[in-house]
Amino acid sequence: MQYQRTVAERIEVKGEGIFTGKEILVEIFPAEENTGIVFVRADLKRRPKIKVEPDTIIGLEGATAVTDGTHIVYLVEHLLSAFHAMGIDNAEVRVHGEEIPIFDGSAYKWVRAIQEVGYKFCFTPKKFYRLKDEFLFKNGKGFIHFKPSDRLFVKAEILFNHPLIGHQTFEIEVTPRNYINEVCFARTFAFKDFIQEKIKQGALKGGSLENAIVLDEKGIINPDGLRCSDEFVRHKVLDVIGDLYALGIPLQAEVHACCSGHRLHIEALKTLYKEGGLEEVEAQSFTFVVIPKRAMR
Numbered sequence: 001m002q003y004q005r006t007v008a009e010r011i012e013v014k015g016e017g018i019f020t021g022k023e024i025l026v027e028i029f030p031a032e033e034n035t036g037i038v039f040v041r042a043d044l045k046r047r048p049k050i051k052v053e054p055d056t057i058i059g060l061e062g063a064t065a066v067t068d069g070t071h072i073v074y075l076v077e078h079l080l081s082a083f084h085a086m087g088i089d090n091a092e093v094r095v096h097g098e099e100i101p102i103f104d105g106s107a108y109k110w111v112r113a114i115q116e117v118g119y120k121f122c123f124t125p126k127k128f129y130r131l132k133d134e135f136l137f138k139n140g141k142g143f144i145h146f147k148p149s150d151r152l153f154v155k156a157e158i159l160f161n162h163p164l165i166g167h168q169t170f171e172i173e174v175t176p177r178n179y180i181n182e183v184c185f186a187r188t189f190a191f192k193d194f195i196q197e198k199i200k201q202g203a204l205k206g207g208s209l210e211n212a213i214v215l216d217e218k219g220i221i222n223p224d225g226l227r228c229s230d231e232f233v234r235h236k237v238l239d240v241i242g243d244l245y246a247l248g249i250p251l252q253a254e255v256h257a258c259c260s261g262h263r264l265h266i267e268a269l270k271t272l273y274k275e276g277g278l279e280e281v282e283a284q285s286f287t288f289v290v291i292p293k294r295a296m297r
């Protein structure tokens with residue numbers, strides 16, 4: 001039987017918020033079965049709670065957020081990606097600010113934090129969503145395509161007219177091991193002109209070359225270079241895995257995202273959910289075979 005999991009102990013991390021430029025504390029607490037992932041605005045007096053589900057998630061340009069209509073937590077996607085891939089079903093995330101810190105622009109910090117405390121089981125079968133049918137969602141030149149499966153596969157494809165990027169494709173079966181080895185370290189990327197524009201508008205108060213890969217017309221301006229030549233598309237896979245957790249419970253499907261972003265992913269998931277394209281399944285129990293001790297010698 002695959003059981004639901006939560007973090008084994010409280011996790012505490014602190015880091016800079018890229019939008020506000022503030023130092024933000026995040027505490028992750030173990031949570032009971034069927035809680036799901038719940039964000040708490042711990043900096044506000046009433047400590048409002050926002051549970052991750054299709055009704056509370058919003059896809060923005062360059063970020064994903066959760067909101068109850070009044071309160072908001074920005075930049076939840078890299079933490080959700082780590083939870084989804086590492087099999088964490090239940091957790092309470094107390095955020096002492098309005099955004100999740102960016103760290104190095106990847107999910108590495110979250111993976112390490114989860115690994116350090118480990119996980120524990122909630123003795124209730126794990127739940128998944130499965131597709132009833134294929135589903136395609138298009139918007140301009142981008143699309144996301146879902147096919148039914150009993151596991152989660154994510155394929156991302158990006159196309160940028162830039163000498164370092166061009167056309168890149170990357171695909172994995174999402175398991176904790178594959179995610180840790182192939183995806184979790186891949187950093188987000190942005191173009192220098194775009195960043196300068198956002199700084200001018202006051203939309204980016206934090207951030208430096210420590211938080212993202214920054215590109216100019218010819219290459220990247222980070223002194224240490226790339227972590228791998230296809231780091232860009234690996235980060236896209238990381239983002240897709242995070243956005244898929246907008247459903248609130250893990251997804252089993254073959255997903256192909258092409259030239260897509262957070263807005264498209266979240267719109268697609270909301271539509272899929274509202275149209276009744278998903279069915280909830282419980283992890284099946286394994287058949288245990290008792291082997292007599294004699295036979296094992």
Ligand SMILES: [Zn+2]
Nearest residue numbers: 077078188239
């Ligand atoms: Zn990202």
